[in-house]
Amino acid sequence: MLRKSEKRLLQLIKYAPIIFIISLSLLITYILLLNNQAYYKKEIRKIETSFTHQKKEEIKLEVEKFYQYIIYQKNKSEDKLKHELKERVNEAYNIAHNIYLENKDKDKKIILKMIKDALRNIRFNEGRGYYFIHDIKGNNLLYPLNQNLENKNYINLKDKKEYFFVKKIVETIKNKTESFDTYYWSKPSKEENRVHKKVSFYKYFPVLNISIGTGEYLNDFENSIKRDILKYINKINKINDKYLFIVDYKKNILGHKALEKINKKSEILNDDIIVKIINIAKNKKEGFLTYSESFITDKKREKTSFIKNIPKWHWAIGMGFYKDKLEIIIKQKKKEANKIKKQYIINILLISITITLVLLLISCYISNQIKKKFIKYKEIIYKEIDKNKQKDNLLTQQSKMATMGEMIGNITHQWRQPLSLISTAASSIKIQKEFGILNDKDLNDDLKMITDATIHLSKTIDDFKNFFKPNKNKSYFTTTYILEKSINLISAQFKFKNIEIIKQIENIELFQLENELIQVLINILNNAKDQLTIKDIEHKIIFIKTYKKDEQLIISIKDNAGGINKEIIDKIFDAYFTTKETENGTGIGLYMSKEIISRHMRGELIVKNSNFEIKQKKYYGANFIIKLPLY
The missing domain is CATH 3.30.450.20 (PAS domain)
Structure with a gap:
C-alpha cells in the first residue's frame, strides 16, 4: 500500500513536468514574440561583448x-650559468690533463707553466669569461686580467659581505672534489652599484694539487639571456x-x-x-x-x-x-538577420508547438517509468531496512551479552576479597566462641568487618546496576568522573593481572551519553588488558590522557603491548573481526564502540601504533583516540 505522502509525490512527478512544460513553452513563445526586434540588438551587443x-x-x-x-628563463639563468661554468672548467681541465699526459716526464713546475700559458688567453661568454688557478695555500697562480696579482696569497680575501671565498677554493682542493660558490664582488666599471652577485666553479686537478676555476657575474649572464629572449620574440613577431x-x-x-x-x-x-x-x-x-x-x-x-x-x-x-575587425563581424551579422526576419515568428511558433508536444509525450512516459521504479525500489529499500534492523539488533544484543559476560567476571573479582573477609570474620567468631575466649571487643571488631564488607558488596552491585541501566539521555559529567567510574567497574581484574593504569587527566565537563561512553571505555580497556595478558611483559602499563583541542574532548588510551599488526589494523573495527580464540572473543566490542562514538555521540574513534614515554622509560603499543564534541 502506498502512503498518502508517497501518492502525493507520484502525482507531483506525473503532473508537475506537464504543467511546467506547457507554462514554460507559452511563456517562452510570448517573450520571443514580444522581443523580436530587441533580440537582434542584444545579439549585436552580445557579439561585441563576446568578441x-x-x-x-x-x-x-x-x-x-x-x-x-x-x-x-630568468629563474633558470643561475642554473644555466652553473651548467655553462662547469662545462668551461671541464674543458680547461681536459686541456690541462692532455698537457700533463704529453709531458709526464717533465718537472711539475714546467707542466704548471705550460697549463697556465694554454689557459691564459682563452676567453668565452662574449669575452667576459676567463680561467683562474689556485693552490692549496690560497695562492693565486693564474689571473689573466692582471698578471701582477699572480703568485700572491689571498687566503684572507673576503667579499663585500665578509665571506672568505678563497677559503672555499682551498677547501675544494683539500677535499679533492669540485664545487660551486657564490659571492659578491665589484666590477671594474664606473657603475653606481658596482657590487654584483658572482657565481664560480672550482675543480680539483690532482696531478698538481691545484684547482682550476672560472666565474661570471649573474647580471652579465642575465643580460645575454635578455638579448636572446628579445631575438626570439622579434623572430616570432615576424611570422605572427x-x-x-x-x-x-x-x-x-x-x-x-x-x-x-x-x-x-x-x-x-x-x-x-x-x-x-x-x-x-x-x-x-x-x-x-x-x-x-x-x-x-x-x-x-x-x-x-x-x-x-x-x-x-x-x-x-x-x-x-x-577593434575594426569587430565592425566587419557586426555587418555580416546584420545581413544574416535581415534574411531570416520574415520567417522568424512562424518558425518560433512551429518549433514551440512541436517541442511542447514532444516534451509532453516524453514527460508522460518518464513519469510512468519513475512511478514503477519508485514502487519497486521502495519495496527493496524496506526489505533492506528490515534486514539492517535485524542485523543491528543482533549486534547490539551480542555486544550486550559480551559486555555482561565481562561485567560478571569483574563482579566476581570485586566480590572475592569482601567475601573472604566475611568468611574469615565469621570463622574467627566461631572458634573464639568454642574456646570460650570471645570477648565483646573482638566480637564488635569482627561484626564491623562483616558490616563494612557487606556495604562494599552492596555498593559494587549498585555500580554495576547503574552501568546496565538503558539510559539514552545526555547528561553533564566530567572526564575525571567518567574515567574513575569506568575503571572502578573493571579495576579488580586489572589488579589481578598486575596491570598498572597511569592517568593524566585534564578535568573537562561535557554533555554526552554517560553509560554509552563507559561501555566504549571498558571495551577499549578490556581489549588492552587482553593484549597485555597474552604478552610476556614485565611491567604492564595502560596510559590514559585527556585534554581539550578545538572544542573537542580528546581521550587517548595507550598500552605497551607492542602495537597492532599493520596487516590487520584497518580491520579491527569491522564486525566479527577478532584475533582472539573463538571462545574468548566475539569481534563486536570494538565494532560497537566505533558505532556508539560515531553514530550516537557524533564523534570519532581511531587507532594507531605509537611510542610514548613515562618516567624516562620508552614504550610502544596501540593508541586508541576518542574525539568527542563537548556539547
Whole structure:
C-alpha cells in the first residue's frame, strides 16, 4: 500500500513536468514574440561583448605564456650559468690533463707553466669569461686580467659581505672534489652599484694539487639571456599576426613588429602611450589599455592591449587587438538577420508547438517509468531496512551479552576479597566462641568487618546496576568522573593481572551519553588488558590522557603491548573481526564502540601504533583516540 505522502509525490512527478512544460513553452513563445526586434540588438551587443572578452582573454593568455617563458628563463639563468661554468672548467681541465699526459716526464713546475700559458688567453661568454688557478695555500697562480696579482696569497680575501671565498677554493682542493660558490664582488666599471652577485666553479686537478676555476657575474649572464629572449620574440613577431611588444622603464622600445621597418620609434608608439604602458606595469602589475595606433596605415585604429610587468628587469610586455575587425563581424551579422526576419515568428511558433508536444509525450512516459521504479525500489529499500534492523539488533544484543559476560567476571573479582573477609570474620567468631575466649571487643571488631564488607558488596552491585541501566539521555559529567567510574567497574581484574593504569587527566565537563561512553571505555580497556595478558611483559602499563583541542574532548588510551599488526589494523573495527580464540572473543566490542562514538555521540574513534614515554622509560603499543564534541 502506498502512503498518502508517497501518492502525493507520484502525482507531483506525473503532473508537475506537464504543467511546467506547457507554462514554460507559452511563456517562452510570448517573450520571443514580444522581443523580436530587441533580440537582434542584444545579439549585436552580445557579439561585441563576446568578441572583446574573447580577444582580451586571447591576448592575456598569449602575454601570460610569454611572461612565464621569460620568468622561466630568468629563474633558470643561475642554473644555466652553473651548467655553462662547469662545462668551461671541464674543458680547461681536459686541456690541462692532455698537457700533463704529453709531458709526464717533465718537472711539475714546467707542466704548471705550460697549463697556465694554454689557459691564459682563452676567453668565452662574449669575452667576459676567463680561467683562474689556485693552490692549496690560497695562492693565486693564474689571473689573466692582471698578471701582477699572480703568485700572491689571498687566503684572507673576503667579499663585500665578509665571506672568505678563497677559503672555499682551498677547501675544494683539500677535499679533492669540485664545487660551486657564490659571492659578491665589484666590477671594474664606473657603475653606481658596482657590487654584483658572482657565481664560480672550482675543480680539483690532482696531478698538481691545484684547482682550476672560472666565474661570471649573474647580471652579465642575465643580460645575454635578455638579448636572446628579445631575438626570439622579434623572430616570432615576424611570422605572427598577433605580436608582442616590450618597452623598458626608460621608454625604450625593445620589441615590436615594426621595429625593423620604422626607424623612428615615436612613429611606432608615442611617448604618451609608452608612459601609460609603463604606469600600468609599475602601479597595477598588469592590466588592459585602449589607445589609437597608426604605424601600419595612416588611419588611426583603436587598439586594446594587455600589459604585464616584469619588475626585476624593468620591462613592460604587452599584446593587443584592433577593434575594426569587430565592425566587419557586426555587418555580416546584420545581413544574416535581415534574411531570416520574415520567417522568424512562424518558425518560433512551429518549433514551440512541436517541442511542447514532444516534451509532453516524453514527460508522460518518464513519469510512468519513475512511478514503477519508485514502487519497486521502495519495496527493496524496506526489505533492506528490515534486514539492517535485524542485523543491528543482533549486534547490539551480542555486544550486550559480551559486555555482561565481562561485567560478571569483574563482579566476581570485586566480590572475592569482601567475601573472604566475611568468611574469615565469621570463622574467627566461631572458634573464639568454642574456646570460650570471645570477648565483646573482638566480637564488635569482627561484626564491623562483616558490616563494612557487606556495604562494599552492596555498593559494587549498585555500580554495576547503574552501568546496565538503558539510559539514552545526555547528561553533564566530567572526564575525571567518567574515567574513575569506568575503571572502578573493571579495576579488580586489572589488579589481578598486575596491570598498572597511569592517568593524566585534564578535568573537562561535557554533555554526552554517560553509560554509552563507559561501555566504549571498558571495551577499549578490556581489549588492552587482553593484549597485555597474552604478552610476556614485565611491567604492564595502560596510559590514559585527556585534554581539550578545538572544542573537542580528546581521550587517548595507550598500552605497551607492542602495537597492532599493520596487516590487520584497518580491520579491527569491522564486525566479527577478532584475533582472539573463538571462545574468548566475539569481534563486536570494538565494532560497537566505533558505532556508539560515531553514530550516537557524533564523534570519532581511531587507532594507531605509537611510542610514548613515562618516567624516562620508552614504550610502544596501540593508541586508541576518542574525539568527542563537548556539547
